[in-house]
Amino acid sequence: MKKGLLYFLKTKPIYVCLLSVFFVFHGFVENFDFVPGADALLLTGTYLFATLVVVLLSWVFYRNFLRACVVTFLIMSVHFFFGSVHDLLKKFFPGVFLSKYSFILSLAFVLVV
Secondary structure (H helix, E strand, C coil), X not given: CHHHHHHHHHHCCCHHHHHHHHHHHHHHHXXXXXXXXXXXXXXXXXXXXXXXXXXXXXXXHHCCHHHHHHHHHHHHHHHHHHHHHHHHHHHXXXXXXXXXXXXXXXXXXXXXX
């Protein structure tokens, strides 16, 4: 049983789905009184569907499922955490080019590519 679970975790990229679940669950717990559970489940389903679409598009490009999942993880990470990173940069570097959209989007594009 243990060997089967270890093999499953090494060969199946569940981290792609868990990223969406983590993002919604974190927001749900952080804003517990303001977000209904049904809305959180609907948002999780929407993000999982979007992740699946990106995985399929990446697979068409790479023809390798694991590589497509890694690329999808990077793209979805940028999508989910862009706002937090931008707010953090605006807080620590107010008025500097590091907190401008043109710089952050260019840097994110270069890092993902």
